[in-house]
Amino acid sequence: MNDSCTPAKMSAAWTSSIINRWPLWLAPTIAAFYPYLLDVFHLSVTSAGGIDLAAALLLLAVFSVPALGLIFACRARGHTLDDTRARRLGLLLVATPTLYCFVGVNLYMLGSPVADGWVWTTAWLALAALATFVPGSATAALTPRHSGPALRVAHGLSGVIVTVFVVFHLFNHLFGLLGSDVHAAVMDWGRTFYRATLIESLLVAALLFQVVTGLRLAWQWSATPGDHLRLFQLASGVFLAVFILGHLNAVFVFARLWGGIETDWAFATGAPAGLLMDPWNIRLLPHYSLGVFFVLAHLGSGLRVVMLAHGASNKAANVAWSAVASVAALLSLAIILGMTGLRLV
Numbered sequence: 001m002n003d004s005c006t007p008a009k010m011s012a013a014w015t016s017s018i019i020n021r022w023p024l025w026l027a028p029t030i031a032a033f034y035p036y037l038l039d040v041f042h043l044s045v046t047s048a049g050g051i052d053l054a055a056a057l058l059l060l061a062v063f064s065v066p067a068l069g070l071i072f073a074c075r076a077r078g079h080t081l082d083d084t085r086a087r088r089l090g091l092l093l094v095a096t097p098t099l100y101c102f103v104g105v106n107l108y109m110l111g112s113p114v115a116d117g118w119v120w121t122t123a124w125l126a127l128a129a130l131a132t133f134v135p136g137s138a139t140a141a142l143t144p145r146h147s148g149p150a151l152r153v154a155h156g157l158s159g160v161i162v163t164v165f166v167v168f169h170l171f172n173h174l175f176g177l178l179g180s181d182v183h184a185a186v187m188d189w190g191r192t193f194y195r196a197t198l199i200e201s202l203l204v205a206a207l208l209f210q211v212v213t214g215l216r217l218a219w220q221w222s223a224t225p226g227d228h229l230r231l232f233q234l235a236s237g238v239f240l241a242v243f244i245l246g247h248l249n250a251v252f253v254f255a256r257l258w259g260g261i262e263t264d265w266a267f268a269t270g271a272p273a274g275l276l277m278d279p280w281n282i283r284l285l286p287h288y289s290l291g292v293f294f295v296l297a298h299l300g301s302g303l304r305v306v307m308l309a310h311g312a313s314n315k316a317a318n319v320a321w322s323a324v325a326s327v328a329a330l331l332s333l334a335i336i337l338g339m340t341g342l343r344l345v
């Protein structure tokens with residue numbers, strides 16, 4: 001046996017990998033346990049019959065998972081391959097809440113006999129092991145090529161088409177606060193436009209274009225460190241890419257094609273059990289609330305970049321982003337309160 005391969009040396013090498021490369025395994029390990037955090041939150045809500053202090057703290061813990069992803073991505077400030085991997089794993093952790101819904105819907109349609117949590121946890125722990133033991137490099141990675149302006153401009157322009165629909169769509173969901181009838185009336189009116197074959201095809205094509213171009217941009221930009229707001233832009237973009245694929249899959253494939261389910265307020269809110277009281281639906285709470293927050297805050301990130309490119313000061317661009325992100329947070333809260341039963345009339 002080669003001297004460098006003795007069990008003692010191998011075990012020392014493993015231990016040192018585990019200790020030194022914690023930024024690589026920590027994000028996937030946290031993601032692996034996300035479903036159980038949701039389960040505990042659900043248990044707490046059902047046993048209290050609503051959101052008491054314990055449930056509120058658990059909900060905070062649920063939201064801290066994507067927040068930690070962003071923190072991990074921001075703190076990987078180096079230029080080595082390991083730093084790039086840590087950044088990308090952090091970005092993936094941000095997308096955990098929406099990825100878990102995507103996985104759940106598909107396993108349900110496939111009739112998987114294995115519970116979602118098992119598939120999910122096994123896959124993330126395997127990724128954690130892979131990230132820890134696949135060799136990295138202590139030297140600087142090759143400087144990556146960022147895409148030219150064409151891809152960014154195309155992403156922005158197609159984003160305008162998507163934004164027109166999204167603004168109406170979220171405005172529509174806000175009407176949930178006035179009751180399901182009002183929500184349905186606004187949706188019926190909107191459907192005459194966005195469900196027209198040509199418009200719907202254009203909308204879906206624009207969304208898929210956003211996903212492909214957005215993921216390409218995120219991959220390129222995540223190869224180098226960036227400031228916190230730049231990483232927020234990447235993180236919200238990665239979340240949205242998964243959210244859009246999952247949401248289109250849920251609406252078009254799962255509901256309309258597979259289940260023959262009417263995609264109305266009852267579908268969105270997981271009636272009759274609702275979002276909070278059902279052990280499956282509980283995952284939709286962070287999925288929807290972060291979906292609303294990120295889609296608007298991502299527009300704010302785009303605005304910031306455009307302002308900087310046109311000579312605005314850093315301060316002005318950051319203030320504009322903060323204003324949009326604050327509105328996004330308030331709107332997300334209002335919509336999710338409506339979806340969980342709050343009524344203003």
Ligand code: HEM
Nearest residue numbers: 166173191194195200247251263264268288291292295335
């Ligand atoms: C609280 C958050 C959200 C909820 C509850 C929700 C729910 C729904 C529902 C119920 C439909 C079916 C509409 C219909 O039958 O006419 C739908 C469709 C759709 N949603 Fe959302 N959505 C949310 C956020 C978003 C976001 C952030 C986006 C975009 C990034 C989005 C994109 C779409 C698209 C493209 C469709 C298909 C429209 C069509 O029927 O042609 N949704 N959504």
